[in-house]
Amino acid sequence: MIIGLDGDDTLWHSEREFAQTQERYREIISRWADHHTIERRLLDTERRNLEVLGYGVKSFTLAMVETAIEVSDGNIPASEIHEVIALGKELLSHPVELIDGVADTLDTLSRDHTLLLVTKGDLLHQETKLAASGLGELFWRIEIVSEKDVPTYERIMRRHEIERDNFVMVGNSVRSDVLPVLEIGAKAVHVPYHITWELEHAAVDDASFPTISTLRDLVSLVDNWS
């Protein structure tokens, strides 16, 4: 079958690096606000900016700068803003580290199935991470998208002429990788990551999809469906 795979926090670590960056960010601006306030205000800024700026590290960097200016009431010196931008650039240049077991699992899956990467964020950054991951050759097609919602998945099905019966999406975000895919009538598998970004949280009443603790478990699951 055709297996759609999410990138960030499904194939390679991402939120872990965002969390480290945020910790260093909070240190830089710690005299202007406490930990909790900074977190809340940063999230407010990201949420407010989402429609215009979209996802990814560049948007996150701009949100860190804006939030720093706002929580300091405009008193933060420019040199500290420069440090914040440097944090964002470091995050963009951070080495890609695959999640344990991913390389072997994808190699195994690719023998019997067709792999499609469906990832969201900055175009260049996602391409750079894919190239650095060494996984590029295992994928049939690559889709870097600005949002993972029903219209996006419908467009992907159409463009690649994929039958819904024959498609499963696998990822760490119930909101982005699971719910919209179930809605269009395809299958989805949840592989939780130990950190979930607040804006990816989804309320799930009735978990009508499989959850696996490691991508390795996908092999037998998908073999049962084929």
Added chain:
Amino acid sequence: MIIGLDGDDTLWHSEREFAQTQERYREIISRWADHHTIERRLLDTERRNLEVLGYGVKSFTLAMVETAIEVSDGNIPASEIHEVIALGKELLSHPVELIDGVADTLDTLSRDHTLLLVTKGDLLHQETKLAASGLGELFWRIEIVSEKDVPTYERIMRRHEIERDNFVMVGNSVRSDVLPVLEIGAKAVHVPYHITWELEHAAVDDASFPTISTLRDLVSLVDNWS
């Protein structure tokens, strides 16, 4: 035949709005440096950031902030940095204005030919502009890419199973829309825009491609080739 069309400054105005934004930016930081210095330093920052940040308004906004901090030796107040970020967000939200004659020309071309949009920049911003342009329905396929070089065009040819003999790329940038396309053995047409971003400048010794002053002239040009 299959006609690849660039977006920014080929179908809709873009550099004009960047230029207006830069003018307002120079006013905000005018007491720290003169017009010429600001322009030069901003371009230096953009060039330095290109590999990590890529193209688009978010990268441009981060470059404006960095440059403001640097030319002021860290003395610019945070409130002015906030104004600079607001300028970037306004640029992202700027209404899309089609270049004169584009809507009619694309409508005519789409009757006998297959149109492919090949555009570069922020993923979400390009999608938003395309949607706002009202031209979406005229395109067969959309390619938003992080760089327009030989490997990118080769990938596009492969992915959409396009024969080089049957492809022409049309755009305002000799560097991005013309030279790499000629290099892979397809045709290219240059439609200059009245402003060219410094980083898109290309040295051309021998103009072995047609240049047209308005997209309208493409209709007869392409008809002759078909």
